[in-house]
Amino acid sequence: MAGKFITFEGTDGAGKTTILNMVLEYLKDTMGDQLVTSREPGGNPIAESIREVILDRQNIEMDKRTEALLYAAARRQNIEQTVKPAIAANKLVICDRYLDSSIAYQGGGRQIGEKEIYEMNQFATEGFLPDLTIYFNLPVEEGLKRIAQNRNENDIDRLDVETIDFHNRVYDAYQRLAKQQPERIKSVDATQSIDAVYQNVLEILQPYLEEFKK
Numbered sequence: 001m002a003g004k005f006i007t008f009e010g011t012d013g014a015g016k017t018t019i020l021n022m023v024l025e026y027l028k029d030t031m032g033d034q035l036v037t038s039r040e041p042g043g044n045p046i047a048e049s050i051r052e053v054i055l056d057r058q059n060i061e062m063d064k065r066t067e068a069l070l071y072a073a074a075r076r077q078n079i080e081q082t083v084k085p086a087i088a089a090n091k092l093v094i095c096d097r098y099l100d101s102s103i104a105y106q107g108g109g110r111q112i113g114e115k116e117i118y119e120m121n122q123f124a125t126e127g128f129l130p131d132l133t134i135y136f137n138l139p140v141e142e143g144l145k146r147i148a149q150n151r152n153e154n155d156i157d158r159l160d161v162e163t164i165d166f167h168n169r170v171y172d173a174y175q176r177l178a179k180q181q182p183e184r185i186k187s188v189d190a191t192q193s194i195d196a197v198y199q200n201v202l203e204i205l206q207p208y209l210e211e212f213k214k
């Protein structure tokens, strides 16, 4: 048995964190410490410190390439300190966002270029990719509606105040990634009810979970 690395991807409000928490709740009794969850940017103290810098609304002057490098730095720290050791110990790691997020947000959204972001991240990741990525496919308007409904103004961070064009570019980049890498990236229709999305995600995860049954 070998460890596995699974990532959840998709635009803001698509349901990644909601479903990850449900999956965690469902699996924690049977899998115990065989299941490790993480998030980007963050996942351990150094990467969480970088997260605070990236998401701080005060940092309105942050250059877009600085931002992209900080995401890559946090990613590096998370995979080296947290993800790879867990996989080496035959664990299942599920991470809320990974490299595809940078390609979509910094490459597409901020228009640095998807290829440029992919290449810059090769230094950080040394080609380390997930075994499986679940892509929560939610049209932009739906996602923004959910976010507006579900949080108060004080919670809004720097990324949420972007224009609709930015969100559309992010969405389009995700669509391209899913089309280009169908073997790794499995799409879920995130417009469905939370329960229906959850069931779809469990179906996709099932073959991977089998390997962790004792």
Ligand SMILES: Nc1ncnc2c1ncn2[C@@H]1O[C@H](COP(=O)(O)OP(=O)(O)O)[C@@H](O)[C@H]1O
Pocket: 010, 011, 012, 013, 014, 015, 016, 017, 018, 019, 136, 146, 147, 150, 190, 191, 192, 193, 194, 195, 197
């Ligand atoms: N399938 C769904 N239908 C309706 N609301 C949802 C659904 N999935 C998530 N939500 C709600 O939308 C908001 C954003 O969900 P969240 O899981 O935080 O998204 P993400 O982590 O992808 O940004 C939350 O308030 C959540 O309860």
Ligand SMILES: [Mg+2]
Pocket: 016, 017, 018, 096
């Ligand atoms: Mg989330």
